[in-house]
Amino acid sequence: MRFRTQLKNTRTFSKLTASLSSLGKVCWMRLEYDVVRFTVIPEQGTQVWAQIPVVRVKLVLDLIPQVNLTDSSPKDTIFEESSYQLESNSDAINIEINISLLNRALRSTFGASSSQLRLTKKDKMPLLALTVLTTEWTEGNMALATDESGEQSHAAGPSAPNEVVGDRRARERETWITQEVPIKILHEDVVESLHEPHCPDPDVYIILPNLMQLKSISDRFTKLASTDSKGRQSGIVVADPAASTTGATALTTNAAPKLELSANMHGKLRLAIATDDLRIASVWSGLVNPPLDPAHITQDQASQLPSERMREAGDDDEAGWAKVRIDGKDWGRVLSVGRLSPKVVACFINDTALVLYVYLPGSWNGEESCLTYYINSFTT
């Protein structure tokens, strides 16, 4: 069992791990020959399945000779085939890792000249080791004393603490950093039962607007609904048992406010929240309902899809809207993927689920670097 690779674009990798860790700490990493998969399945809330391809720079070059190297490799590639080594008895190595620890460790790679990730063992403990070399231009020896005379005195001793042995000339400073993240090796049997959820064909699919905007509005709504419930809590006067139970249910539902997210096939997305006291909605229009890939689906099949029926409904017809109710806090965590500035296609399955396909920049249309979020809809 061997795994070793150089890391490119560690900032992207760091953002990816940060987004994953917002949903859950424990991540199943599946190292395959041409792809690395990350899966986070928290006990409750949204699960995410991500795949990051090992990019074959050379292959792309062969196919499209006129494209030069820098263009052919997507700019946010993390794993590159030239340095990617994997040996396993089965098709893959499955490991479990605390993704937030990996995320923290990746901070050391910022500005590094080389970063390597490899599987290793120390005292029989499996580890994912991150080795980083940083080179930094230093203006002589740490600024405080830069006079030339210090350079001559190489024979400093404890008796002469003011003298200096260090080399004071400006030079490249090299620092090696090793971060060893503990992992658990998972046997193939353990992961066999884990499958990506199957979903019915979506009723509506739409490209989400700017995630930062969407997140700030969502968070604002969530906050409003929670403060509203708090205000009610103090205001409630328990007169009779019946009133107190209704009050209690209202509180429990409000404690985790649910957002209503809906969209139609005419480029409209609506975010709303409703409590007993308030009802707010934001509507985006002019969004894109992306066409389906004709390679995967025939014209006939396409016309049978539920989304086509939804499209037939008029722009202002409420029947053409697919709606899901999602937990506001969980949704906020999902939207943290916005830091990768991806393109997100949201697939609405009315009253059932919301599936987000998150494409990292540079892999758009490459359909490979993709995170898939499965969000269940709450019933009313």
Next chain:
Amino acid sequence: MTTISLSLAPPALVRLHDVLICLSKFSDTVAIEAEHDLLRLSALNSTKTAFASFACKREVFFEAYSFEVRRSIAGNGGDRFYCQILIKALLSIFRGRVDRNKDTAVERCDMELHEDPQQTECRLTVKMICGLGVIKSYKLTYEPASIQHAVFDRSRATNQWTADPRFLKQVIEHFSLSAEQLDMYSDSGKAVFTSFTTKIMDGKEVLKYPVHTSVATDKRDFEEFLVEDNMHIAINLKDFKAAVAHAETANATITARYTRPCKPLQLAYEFEGVAAEFTIMTRGELDGETAPTSSRAAIRELSQRQTPAAPISGRRHETSREATQNTQMPPPPPRTRSIKPLNGTSTQEHLSRSTASERPSASALSMEYDSLFVPADDDRQWDEMNEEEEEEPQDILGWDASGRPDAFEATLRDEEPDFSRAGTKTNQEPKDEMGIPPTQRISQVRGFGLFD
């Protein structure tokens, strides 16, 4: 009767604030010690493994400083005054940055303290003289205290390095926030800093193990680096961070001095008339042969130690001693000794107490740093003892509780024989009682089949 009065200029107030912030990372209270020519602020942490001290020089740090003692108080050790104050209380007065643009900015700070046995109420008065004639006055209660210093003999330090705190901070930044310990060693031109944690983890919760970070830097990044190769020395990362953070605000280069593992290390620097010293107990392996600094290795060794299966080699004649050695110090062990915190009153009293009284779970798992103030106690005491042999004076860390003004400098040599005597006593006393060295509990020994 004791009188202290002093004045501080605004820059010194900021410095004082920074010092208090730094001290608050060690203890809740700051010990204040006045002498004729300096005022010392110090703090000792609760496990007594780290002692931070800032000595502010009279001429440089203060605008005005006067200290008078009328020797009427018996037993107060002469020309010193000690007290301790809650740091939180002081921090609410010394708030850091002084906004000079404000009309009512602080222009001067006067502090006064009169202690008089005739008076029922003694307070520390702080007056902030601000612009527009605003005067803010505070009265603080203080507690009397017996103040001690960790003694560290610089001349005996065999290892020394000096570095810019900004550089050290860059190193620290790679460590995970939950890391607790810092191991340092040098190896062929490299200075290696490794963070690790000795917390015992449930074997199943592998994913909660801390990340192990090591940063290898070039020796040339230090202003000075004279360190024995491959000698691992470990300290509390928190203490190191506190010192580095403060040195950075003071813009002073830090010098670390130490001899070997399990001996104190001192981080020192000077700035604007203040001498800062952090005396920190270290841990590590005395031999320093191999480099198993992994926390995971340590964990495994520790858990091994719990299983009572120590083979007893009969190499030496003192079996009980040998048993201790085997059980508590397996071949490449991290150090395990029960904590013997000395509260500083009398060395002997505490030693006897620590041997006699029950020690709360002095098992190997509760292994911690040794207190700074255990005199001359190291692994060698478990070697075959040569009672006649005069223990060589070491750079031991002792308490200077004498209160004599000259004690700190002059008594260094004088105290050492005391400690070595005390050290010998540690070896002798248990022999008289049970034949078991003091770090061993009887219940533990039974587990090994020697006494049942």
